[in-house]
Amino acid sequence: MQPRIQSLWTALAGVPTTFGGDVVVSPGSALCPPGWSGVVTIENKAVVTAPTPAAAALLRDALAGLPVPEWTSPEALRARLPVDEFLGPATLAYCSALRPADTSDVSTGSWESLVASPEDAGEAGLDEITSPAFVIRAGRQVVAAAGYRRWPRPEPSRRVARALGFTELGTQLSLRLA
Template structure:
């Protein structure tokens, strides 16, 4: 699959999550719509997603949409999901992101062999995953979202304890939203690549589009190593 089919599927996903008539322009442009039920951001916030050089934005009401529409006119499309740039033109109270959005096609996938460590499958509600979340801490656990996965969890153990895990949550548009979490003491050893690879392989095998959303450079590097292609970014803001 080339970049264009990936982009078409990714755009279709986010246009659906917008929960209002909106579309990415074929070349450039920002489409701002009112959507109180938007799935692109928390309720009452403004959601901004850029993909392939175009962007869509959802606002909770008419007044917010008008403010955002006027403000974003002065920004290039590439800056619509740049938190600092958006703060420069809008009164922002809180921000989530930005996070890069990367997608994987079967022909670009670069699977990772687990080596001496066997990848085990666990149900998403398994208590060993909750123990891993305790080790990782509240912030990283919330970012990873392992509690939300609908797939099996693909895990690595050390001394009987789960030290890394990944899985995916089924999203609209036959999308697999991937979650990855590694215990702090075990980071930097390639474990996320192994569990992430097993998760991506499972998603591709059932015809889903793997999506990797990452804000930190280390997570983005894992995605790129597996063959994911970064096509855009997501940002959520609460207006002051």
């Protein structure tokens, strides 16, 4: 699973790179907001993007000698870099048993067809997900759907995710240098 996950993150870097720890210049990186630097670690390897050559040089110097797990630590980076703002860190957890579903055949364009009443549709919250939908089918008919919406994952939520089969493989952090 890790090579597939790593290839997804390196594609988001916006320039050719690998999980090896080098800092690459990528003003269009999707690892972070525009103008920011992004760090993603997966199992003690990292991909790091910076918006400018000057930011890349600052990051290279700051990360030199720092253990990879600390590359997404706001405290460790603030001690080494002039940082204006952080987003994260976010825990990256994956479940190999789940695959995004093709929902093109959900006829109404909404999830209301999956529930018994309009009240149930509102309660289910499927129109609020920001992830792909994951579905269970009986033949061609969708009989259950799930997804997620991005939000902070405190430890109780992380325990639930682990109980459902998610494995924490890494972290992500975005930082805006001063």
